[in-house]
Structure formats: C-alpha cells, structure tokens
Amino acid sequence: MNTGIVVFPGTWSDRDCAHALSDVLGQPARYVDHREERLDDLDLVILPGGFSYGDYLRCGAIARFAPVMEAVTDFANRGGLVLGICNGFQILQEARLLPGALLRNASCEFRCEWVNLRVEQSESAFTLDCRPGQVLRIPISHGEGNFFADPQTLEAIERNGQVVFRYCAPDGRVTAESNPNGSLGNIAGIANAHGNVVGLMPHPERACEDLLGSTDGLALFRSAIHALDRVAV
C-alpha cells in the first residue's frame, strides 16, 4: 500500500503517521507537499493532525484551498482511500468530502486523553478488519472535535450507516459520560457514502505500539491494506 501523508504548513502528526506506517507496519509512505497536484502513485492519502495554517479563520478552512486538495478530491472521487485524522477530518469537512462540522469542544477546553470507540460498521475501508460493536482504545487530542450536523444531514448519516465510530464506555455502552467533546450522537468518526473516505477525531497513529499504551489503531491501517487487496482481486 503506497501511502501519501499530506503536509500543510502547521501539520504536526505527519511524522507520527509515517512512523506507524513505515516503522510499525513496514508499508511504503511518503510526504505530500501542500502544493503538489498529482497523487497518481498513491493508494491511500492521509490528512494528518495539526493546526494547518495556524487554525486561523476556522480549523481546516484555509487548508481546504491548498492546491493539493483539488488532487485529493479527484483521488477520492475516483475511489482512492482517504483518511482524515483530527485536523485532517476538519479539512475533509471543509472540502465537502465529508458531511457535518466540528465545533469547539462543549467544555471549551482542549482535551488530550485516551477514549474508547465503538465500531459502528465494518463496511468502510478503514473498518473492514473490525467487527461492529468492537471497542477500540485510542487517544484524542483536540479543541474542536464536537461533531455537529443539521437534523436532516444527521438523519441521513445515521440512516446510510455512515457513522463509523462513537465514543463509548470501556464496555461499549454509548453514554453521556464517555462523550469527551459534546458530539451529537457521540459521533467520533464518519465515512462518505462509498466508505472510501473516513474522518475521525481520535489519533489511530498514536495507538500502534504496546509501548505507547495500545495497538488498537492498527486495525484502521490494516483494514485499508485489506480493502486494497479486495480491489486488486
């Protein structure tokens, strides 16, 4: 699986994603500059976490206009796999590749901590290896992760099975206490209608080694590898 990791000015988690893919999973990965316009060599594009363009105006609002985003949109529309993590999720929404918006956390504070995620569906390219109801332990690190959508959009997302992850208790119950940021329906991650584009607030690349506290994040990257195998077959 050839992965491209997009680096905007202010991107922070690019090196962490590269570490998870190359060092932990042994997959080829390269950085993609925000001015690049061709992604033909890639199977997976990751928009990593960070504070692209200083989070000025609104998180992701400026990155969405970077030249590379036109290429990412084409890539996604042709069925390429795209994963937006944290700031990357915000950018995918700004670019209209995913529905909804991410508001300031309900606590009005930044939150860096471990959370539990319930896998809601195993159809997306990044959850093929999971079973619905499975609980993944993965950290969050954001100030604007409060998922919001208008009632019609939310209803459509739910009806189409586009909700991929929800914040939950360790036993999988979706509770108010386990919601770290006020997200509607405890939504932590969603997919587009085809399941090839997924955005989530938690950081799977930080949960790929026992030494760092969890290996549950590997499931997303392994799922992507298997999704590509399927296409190849």
Place this chain on the structure above:
Amino acid sequence: MAIAVRRAQLQEVALNEDEYRAIVRAIGRDPNDLELGMFGALWSEHCSYKTAKALLRQLPTEGPDVLQGPGENAGAVDIGNGLAVVFKIESHNHPSAIEPYQGAATGVGGILRDVFAMGARPVAILDALRFGPLDGIVAHDRLRRATADRAGDIVLLVGADTGRDGIHGATFASVEMDERSAERRPAVQVGNPFLEKLLCEACLRLNELDGVTAIQDLGAAGLTSAASELAHRGHRGIDIDVDRISRREQGMTPYEAMLSESQERMLILVRPEAEAAARQVFDHFELHADRIGVVTGTGRIRIRDHGVSVADIPLKALVDGVPLRTPVASFPDRQPTVVMPAVEEPEAILLDLIASPNLRSRRPIYRTYDHQVQDNTVFGPGFDAALLRVPGTNKGLALTTDGNPWYVALDPYEGTKAAVAEAARNIVCTGARPIAVTNCLNFGNPERPAIFGQLQESIRGLADACRALDLPVVSGNVSLYNETSERNIPPTPVIGMVGLLEDLSLRCPSGFQEDGDLVFLLGETREELAGSAYLRLLGAPAEGRPPMVSLEMERRLQAAMLDSIGRGVVRCAHDVSDGGLLIALAESALYGGRGLRCPGIVGPISREAFFFGESQGRVIVSVAPRRVPELQQLMTSHHIPLYAIGVIGGEDFQVGSDIRLSLDSLRQAWETPF
C-alpha cells in the same frame, strides 16, 4: 555629558551611575542614546547575571557525557547511538505576571527556539506551572553551536517582522514590579505558534546544509543580544544595517529595531556561497529573510542606519564588561523545632491532604494540552517522571522538574539539596540513570540582604548536591527581582533533570501492578514534620527545619534502586515526597487501580511523622513475594533500611485500624476539580 542630565534615561534602562561610569571608561566617551539602550539591555540582570554570576561559578558543569555546558542556547548531553539530548529550563515570570496568557506562550516559544537553534527537534516540554523546560534530540554531528567564526559571513534575520513589542523586556525583568507595571504591558510580547512551527521546520532543514554557520534565537534584548553574543563567542565583530530590517510599522527608530523583542525571529549566519541554498529553504516554508549585515574581524558591533553610523561599541565591553554586583547577604537565626499535637483522625487528614491543591490529580490541567504527539510518550504526565522513547532506538529519556518552595523558605541550602535529590529519585524510580541537570532560580529582589542570602545558600546547596550525585549542570536560568510592591515571591529554585534508560523494556511504573505483591518502604524515616504539606493543612506557622538531606544516603538509595530495577526485582517504584508516606502509597494504589492492606505501624518515631512526614531519601516499591529475598539482599548490600508495609489487593486502602477507605472514595478526593 553629566550623569545628572541622564538620570531619567539611566532609570529607563535600569543602570546605576557606577555602571554608567564603567561604560564611559570602556568606550572612552559618553554613549549615545542607542548605545546606552544596548548597554542597558545587555548589562541587565536578565542578560548579564551580574548578581548571580559569581555564585554560579560553584556549579559543576563538566562530565564525560557533556557535549555542551552553559553559555549556549541550551545544554547538550550524550545519550549514545551518536545522539544527544538538548535541554534547558526558563522562567518567564515578569511578563507572565502582567499578561499570563501571552507571557506563558512566549515563554514556551522562546525556549523552543533555543532548542531548535541547537539543531535539535523539540520532543517534549515539561512545566512546573511556573516554568517551561524543554528537551530536544539531535545527532552529535548535527549539534549546532551559535558562533560567528569567520569574517565575511552573511547575517540573515528570518521570521516575523520587527515591531515595537517587548522593548526593554530584559530590563523589565531586572527591576521589581509595582502597580504601574501594567503600563509596561507593551513590553510583553505576543506569540504566534504557527510562525514558530514554520521557523522550527526551516531551522531543522537549514541545520542539514553546509555553509550555515550559526543559528541563534532572538530572545531577551532582541537583535542587540543575539548579534553581540554570536559575534563575541567567535571573537569576531558584526556590522548591522538597521534600515534593512523589515518592520511591522513605519517610523520605528534604530533604537526600537535593535531592542525589539518581537517573537519568532532567528538570526542565521551563512557563508556567502550558501546564501542561495538557505534562501531556498526559507522560500519553501514561505518565510521572509532580510540580509541585515556581515560578520567582521573588528571585535565591535557597528550599527548603521542608511549608511550613517549610529552605534559603535567594543563587544567585550558590551557582552562581558558589566561590573559584577556583590550585594550584602544576611541569614536568619535558626528556628526552633515545631511541636505538634498528636493526629486524631488520620483518615480524614489523608482525604484532606490528597484533595489539597498541591497533591490532587493534575489531570484536569495536563489533559488540556497534547502530551503524546511525536509518538514517543511511554509515561505521560502525572507520575514521578515522564518517560519518552528516543526515536529510532530502544532507549528511554526520563524527565522531571522539582522544587519545594516551603523547604527553601525555611532553609535555602537544605531545600535546594532536597530539590536535586528528589528530582534524581523521580528519575531513578522509572529505572533511568540521571545524567544532567538544568536549573531555574527564581528569587525576589537581591538588593535586599535576606533575599541575597537565600540565593547564596540555595546555589551552595545546588552545587553540593550536584557534585555528590555526579550530575553536571548544563544550562540554567536566573530570575531575580520577583517583587511586587515590596512583597517578594518565596525563594523558588526549580531543578530540571534528564535521565537515560538504556533499555525501555526495563522501565518501572509508579502504580501497583499485581495483587499479592508486597510493598516495602526503602530508606530511613525520621521525626521530621517542618515544611510538610501536613503542617500546612493544619494551618501551622511556617517554621522549623525542613527535612535534612543526607547526600551519601541518597546516593546509596539511588544506586540500590537502579540495581533492583535493572535486575527486574521490583515491579513498581514511587518516590516519597510531598504529603509523606501515606500519600505515596495512596498514589500508587490509585495509579494502579489496586487496593492495599497494611498491618498496624509500629516504629521508633511518632505516627504523625511516619504517616505524613517528608523525610528525604525514601521510595516505596512493590515486589512479587518470591523475589523478596533478592530485594532484602540487595538492600543489605547497599546499606539501605527496608521496612515491610503491606500487601496489594482488594478494593480498599487500609492501614491498621486507623484508615479504611474504598479506592473509590480515595479517588473521588484525589480528583477534586481545580
């Protein structure tokens, strides 16, 4: 020019009349306004350490692993594999007192620039809520020292445009504050983390280029300090064309441009043939770089404005010429030992203590900033020391800061020794070997004899402790004049320490790991209660002698701990410090989510001192039952007393008949919100 005429000006730059006379002697004439401003900045306490310098000479700064001691942007220590850890500590007290948000933000920004100026990618920040030390990792051959070594090299100013913010910030940090300090608000700079990030990436890329000869942060006293120090370290001179500096606003004078402390600016020296390559790097990151001058062989800093000379000063006088101050020191009489009533309700006291602001869980604070980015955090915040993986290796770096202002207030010598000892103990509890120290000395107005006495004793304690524990001091910071309307801060030396763990698989956690394991107290408990969190809780007056530190005992304890952890004998280890033994036991129970059963405690000392005293040189450990004989043998061979405490397990925290609390109720108290 008569001094009398310039009295107001001298006050503005915080120099005294003797210092003015020294300037005149050094340059052979009266300085003009710009020159006087430059002297004021570089001869400020903040830049020159004129009060603390003589005392700091006592500190050990060398060691086999030290690659860079004090005097550079930051210190650097060898950690094997051709890698070095670069670290330092800073205070930002004066700006933060007036503008907490910007003061703290620019404090972090400044120290980040110090680290990436050395060629190291910053990997972690610690905070003692008042302070921000920081670490970075760099390959030896990429370790960069900021020195102008060849005449003809080009001087580039990169990053933010220069504005009027922060003028006289260095001077400001060298005078006491009063109600009018808010008028100095323009002297507090504003941070821009986004620009800082671009600057960091650009400098790390520049570091890989041949022909880039120096990278220097613009911090206190701005361009004046950065240019002078670079040139003087290399025994060269420097010419600056001040009109070539990009400015944020029109009408700025050379004085303002030279003394601005606008953030996110770096000074880069390049060989002429490397300028194009360096500019490519800046272009890639969309950064602006002005060519503002050239390195010379004159030994002078010369400033020109549109070709007209506006300042011309010998660097030796400007950087090194400040007359050292030798204030008078006074020392208080020894205080009597406090006599305390017996503790009636240890259970209630324990709950109150663990809920008190200095002992309760810090999670509400540390979860508001990212402590995981870069994928190396093995032990995050909340424990004795943080433990980070050294990227690309199986080694770990342990990091901590320590300092107990209450001990220092009672006895600056013992209190500072205790800070070093505790920091080292925190590091050792993770399994790592302490390798180097940085320090941040925050004191009041040194012109008051009692305050200077505190500073003198504190530095003596720091020197003795570091020497006894074989720890070089590789960087540091002194912040004096922390006085507001004649009220001085408590003397607050903060020790930052870095340790090296050769094999991360040998790391030792602080929480209880297995039910059925036995818990032991290592070290000696004495009848010491003065300075304790327990006495503060009871509202006792701050008096008496704080816990004494036996450096010999401390050394033995730490060797014994490293031996035991290295052999895999202990399963968890936690330093006994603020709050005493019961707090340490409760914390390990909470970290591990496991209860503890202790039989009644009988000993040669009072129950109060045993439960809540803060005797130094102590650690609690947990051990699997079958390995207890090994632990006993190891402690015997290191001459460390060993005291059986109890057995891990159950849902309760139970100590004899005195205390029986459910872990939940203990946790509830510990997690009292701020």
